[in-house]
Amino acid sequence: MSFTNAQKETFDLLRGVNLDVEKGKITALVGGNGTGKTTLFNIISGFEKDYTGDVVFEGNNFNHIPAHRISLMGIGRLFQDGQLLSGLTLMENMKLASDDKTGEMPFSSLLWRKRSKAAEAVKEQQAKDILVRIFGEGNKYLNMLNQDASAFSYGEQRILSLARLLMGGDRLLLLDEPTSGVNPVYIDTIEQIIREMVVEGLTVLLIEHNMHFVRRVADICAYLDDGIIAKLGPTAEVLDDKNVRNSYLGL
Ligand SMILES: Nc1ncnc2c1ncn2[C@@H]1O[C@H](COP(=O)(O)OP(=O)(O)OP(=O)(O)O)[C@@H](O)[C@H]1O
Numbered sequence: 001m002s003f004t005n006a007q008k009e010t011f012d013l014l015r016g017v018n019l020d021v022e023k024g025k026i027t028a029l030v031g032g033n034g035t036g037k038t039t040l041f042n043i044i045s046g047f048e049k050d051y052t053g054d055v056v057f058e059g060n061n062f063n064h065i066p067a068h069r070i071s072l073m074g075i076g077r078l079f080q081d082g083q084l085l086s087g088l089t090l091m092e093n094m095k096l097a098s099d100d101k102t103g104e105m106p107f108s109s110l111l112w113r114k115r116s117k118a119a120e121a122v123k124e125q126q127a128k129d130i131l132v133r134i135f136g137e138g139n140k141y142l143n144m145l146n147q148d149a150s151a152f153s154y155g156e157q158r159i160l161s162l163a164r165l166l167m168g169g170d171r172l173l174l175l176d177e178p179t180s181g182v183n184p185v186y187i188d189t190i191e192q193i194i195r196e197m198v199v200e201g202l203t204v205l206l207i208e209h210n211m212h213f214v215r216r217v218a219d220i221c222a223y224l225d226d227g228i229i230a231k232l233g234p235t236a237e238v239l240d241d242k243n244v245r246n247s248y249l250g251l
Pocket residue numbers: 003004005013031032033034035036037038039040080
């Protein structure tokens with residue numbers, strides 16, 4: 001995988017990434033800024049097409065399948081700058097998650113997809129159940145379901161975007177820096193949501209720069225450096241590795 005920079009020079013970003021993500025586990029992908037972590041997510045989820053190599057999901061080759069189709073085939077994603085879609089209410093955002101998880105066609109799926117009233121009610125109940133499970137009975141979000149997404153702070157939108165991935169349909173979740181921009185008091189909530197994902201049988205691959213968080217939640221850690229997975233193994237083992245400590249953590 002290579003890109004061309006502003007000076008029209010081509011540089012290799014991902015040279016030979018070989019990563020098996022274990023089903024039902026939480027794997028962290030760590031590495032310095034600009035090493036290609038988000039690009040790897042773009043490749044897996046179909047947003048980046050200009051690469052060589054194979055993306056295999058549940059035994060099927062996912063190479064060069066468009067993003068909206070990949071999303072319907074069971075891979076969900078929290079984007080690095082991902083927030084709720086403004087112009088839609090919290091409830092509409094929650095329901096959207098199980099329709100079109102890329103957000104590429106949010107309005108068309110809301111307006112044109114024919115749904116029965118009963119199916120709609122099931123989804124609404126599911127959305128409320130998720131909010132109760134995460135934020136407790138009588139939490140404030142239950143009274144804000146009809147508020148526009150813009151009524152929520154950045155941090156709240158991050159957490160609610162994560163929570164809506166529990167609406168279903170996915171088997172693999174790609175989370176790009178779930179704790180970024182979120183107040184430390186919410187870190188436990190994010191951990192809880194990610195653990196809920198695994199309890200539901202999902203596989204989680206997450207990018208994080210918060211190493212305390214990675215140590216707490218990730219079973220396995222992959223260290224991306226110089227275009228390859230330079231170290232892979234149990235999280236503590238990877239983060240305590242001398243080379244990882246020197247080259248990434250600066251210790
Ligand atoms: N479409 C593109 N064209 C040219 N360069 C790109 C393109 N997309 C990404 N890059 C470059 O590739 C490098 C890797 O970007 P990427 O977003 O994958 O990094 P990252 O590991 O996610 O970093 P961070 O931890 O800061 O989010 C960066 O230098 C970025 O500028």
